[in-house]
Amino acid sequence: MRVFMFEKPLGMRDTLPDVYKTKRALREAMMEEIETWGYSFIETPTLEYDETVGKASAILDQQLFKLLDREGHTLVLRPDMTAPIARLAASKLYEEGCPLRLAYAANVFRAQQREGGRPAEFEQVGVEYIGDGTMYADAEVISLMIFALKRAGLCDFTVTIGHIGYVDALFFDVLRQEQRVETLRRFLYEKNYVGYREHVKSLSLSSIDRDRLLRLLTLRGGGEVIAEAKTYATTEAEQRALDELEQLWTYVDQYGVTDMVKLDMSLVSHMSYYTGVLFEVYAKNVGFLLGNGGRYDGLLAKFHRPSPATGFSVRLDRLMEAIGEQRRTEKTTCIIFSQERFAEAYAKATEMRQKGENVVLQHVAGIQNMDQFTASFDDVVYVLGKRGKDER
Amino acid sequence: MMLTVAMPKGRIFTEALVLLKQAGYDIPDDLEHSRKLMIDVPNEQLRFILAKPMDVVTYVEHGVADVGIAGKDVLLEEERDVYEMLDLRISPCYLAVAGLPNTCVHPIAPRVATKYPNIASTYFREQGEQVEIIKLNGSVELAPLIGLAERIVDIVSTGRTLKENGLIELERIVHVTSRFIVNPVSYRMQDRAIEHMVDRLTYAIEKAGESNEN
Numbered sequence: 115m116r117v118f119m120f121e122k123p124l125g126m127r128d129t130l131p132d133v134y135k136t137k138r139a140l141r142e143a144m145m146e147e148i149e150t151w152g153y154s155f156i157e158t159p160t161l162e163y164d165e166t167v168g169k170a171s172a173i174l175d176q177q178l179f180k181l182l183d184r185e186g187h188t189l190v191l192r193p194d195m196t197a198p199i200a201r202l203a204a205s206k207l208y209e210e211g212c213p214l215r216l217a218y219a220a221n222v223f224r225a226q227q228r229e230g231g232r233p234a235e236f237e238q239v240g241v242e243y244i245g246d247g248t249m250y251a252d253a254e255v256i257s258l259m260i261f262a263l264k265r266a267g268l269c270d271f272t273v274t275i276g277h278i279g280y281v282d283a284l285f286f287d288v289l290r291q292e293q294r295v296e297t298l299r300r301f302l303y304e305k306n307y308v309g310y311r312e313h314v315k316s317l318s319l320s321s322i323d324r325d326r327l328l329r330l331l332t333l334r335g336g337g338e339v340i341a342e343a344k345t346y347a348t349t350e351a352e353q354r355a356l357d358e359l360e361q362l363w364t365y366v367d368q369y370g371v372t373d374m375v376k377l378d379m380s381l382v383s384h385m386s387y388y389t390g391v392l393f394e395v396y397a398k399n400v401g402f403l404l405g406n407g408g409r410y411d412g413l414l415a416k417f418h419r420p421s422p423a424t425g426f427s428v429r430l431d432r433l434m435e436a437i438g439e440q441r442r443t444e445k446t447t448c449i450i451f452s453q454e455r456f457a458e459a460y461a462k463a464t465e466m467r468q469k470g471e472n473v474v475l476q477h478v479a480g481i482q483n484m485d486q487f488t489a490s491f492d493d494v495v496y497v498l499g500k501r502g503k504d505e506r
Numbered sequence: 507m508m509l510t511v512a513m514p515k516g517r518i519f520t521e522a523l524v525l526l527k528q529a530g531y532d533i534p535d536d537l538e539h540s541r542k543l544m545i546d547v548p549n550e551q552l553r554f555i556l557a558k559p560m561d562v563v564t565y566v567e568h569g570v571a572d573v574g575i576a577g578k579d580v581l582l583e584e585e586r587d588v589y590e591m592l593d594l595r596i597s598p599c600y601l602a603v604a605g606l607p608n609t610c611v612h613p614i615a616p617r618v619a620t621k622y623p624n625i626a627s628t629y630f631r632e633q634g635e636q637v638e639i640i641k642l643n644g645s646v647e648l649a650p651l652i653g654l655a656e657r658i659v660d661i662v663s664t665g666r667t668l669k670e671n672g673l674i675e676l677e678r679i680v681h682v683t684s685r686f687i688v689n690p691v692s693y694r695m696q697d698r699a700i701e702h703m704v705d706r707l708t709y710a711i712e713k714a715g716e717s718n719e720n
Contacts, residue, residue, distance in 0.1 A: 272694050272695060274694055305589040305590060397695075
């Protein structure tokens with residue numbers, strides 16, 4: 115019981131110096147790339163109203179941290195950055211004119227329902243591109259994500275792109291009713307291909323329609339998948355979605371990143387949030403999704419400003435796991451001084467700091483264990499006693 | 507590149523091994539009797555890890571195993587974020603509600619003992635009945651005999667255990683077979699190797715299906 119008061123709540127983690135350095139380096143690399151594409155970084159509050167941002171968010175209600183303010187309003191710790199940015203864009207920034215290119219690097223909060231091994235607070239780096247409904251916007255967001263990840267030093271990763279409009283058009287054409295569409299969509303969302311196939315076989319459908327639904331699971335691969343899907347597309351809505359994907363593929367090719375990208379026509383990342391092109395990014399050595407994104411044309415309307423929008427977010431904790439702590443941390447020098455030579459030691463430290471070096475200035479009396487303390491530095495300079503003695 | 511396969515120890519293991527061999531995998535015979543928990547089969551580019559059936563989904567969800575074999579009962583109970591790719595059609599059984607003949611359900615706080623608290627509470631909620639779940643880790647049939655709970659929810663394959671303990675099946679919940687599951691990242695990053703494995707297993711399942719019919 116004695117140690118209990120030092121425990122952290124489930125999923126909350128400390129960041130120690132080495133991890134902090136790696137994390138900052140990765141964040142900064144991604145931010146630099148994002149800024150060169152003309153995106154402006156912003157911050158929003160950690161706490162928002164459940165009624166607005168909580169409800170609009172794509173994150174499930176049971177994953178929200180909730181608390182009450184003094185008036186009894188329910189507040190949430192922001193579970194993602196997209197909903198707060200949509201709120202901000204709808205209320206404040208809209209007058210500035212669209213399209214808006216906004217970016218963030220911020221901590222988000224999601225309560226854990228199960229065992230540990232997953233943080234409940236983690237940092238995301240991402241962008242929101244609001245007010246542009248063209249496929250150029252989707253291509254820009256996907257390509258920017260790839261460039262930013264490469265800039266951060268990630269090599270072995272892959273992006274999978276799908277189009278929820280295509281899935282819905284196909285399902286509606288065959289099943290006709292929203293509820294039946296949703297049942298089938300849920301199998302894909304839950305990644306239950308066995309259930310999907312069984313369900314399709316249990317429906318009374320023409321053999322052509324059944325094949326169309328079953329074939330969806332096999333429509334995976336490179337750009338050739340679009341052409342293949344087109345040969346089976348019978349409705350205008352399917353055709354439109356595939357035309358969009360075709361455009362997207364051409365533009366992404368212009369950015370020169372198609373070797374990182376694959377298509378999966380059955381990709382369903384969320385039950386209702388996305389409205390068009392959607393994507394997920396995976397990296398080697400990390401068992402979970404590295405990041406994702408897509409078009410969410412319905413969200414801004416929840417803040418009374420209907421507008422097309424797309425964006426991505428990458429989880430910094432998982433990016434760090436994928437890259438590992440391979441980055442060399444810069445060297446730090448320690449200057450240990452005694453009272454009579456403080457001015458000299460400070461002058462030396464200032465000189466080195468101005469050159470960009472990391473310097474610790476430490477009075478000798480403050481050290482308890484000299485060997486242990488000096489061992490943590492790359493270099494130690496002693497400025498002790500009378501001038502000219504004991505140098506180094 | 508090596509694929510890591512999480513295998514369930516116990517009941518399903520033997521049947522899964524037969525299926526893998528039918529799929530043409532050259533797997534040493536001593537795998538089944540080994541006490542090692544991690545076994546490499548280099549000529550097939552496979553690494554097997556041997557886990558408790560309930561834990562297979564956990565290993566696969568966290569990505570420490572790329573693929574695995576798990577019962578549908580475990581998938582329903584654990585609700586993990588993994589791809590359910592294939593019905594291997596092995597180890598068939600079903601989940602059922604059972605109890606003593608002439609079971610009287612407690613009018614205020616009906617109790618159900620089970621290894622599957624999630625499945626049981628979902629099932630009874632769907633039936634419009636509120637029950638109190640008591641989680642057990644095995645020998646669930648004991649609970650009604652000794653008065654811990656009036657009913658149990660458990661796996662039934664032959665019905666022999668129920669019978670020998672004087673219990674009868676009250677309701678069937680769902681049919682259960684073993685499934686081939688895949689980690690979502692491995693599904694993308696190792697798509698070739700996994701697709702290849704799915705194809706070979708599909709072939710073996712169909713072949714097994716044909717020989718059963720004959």
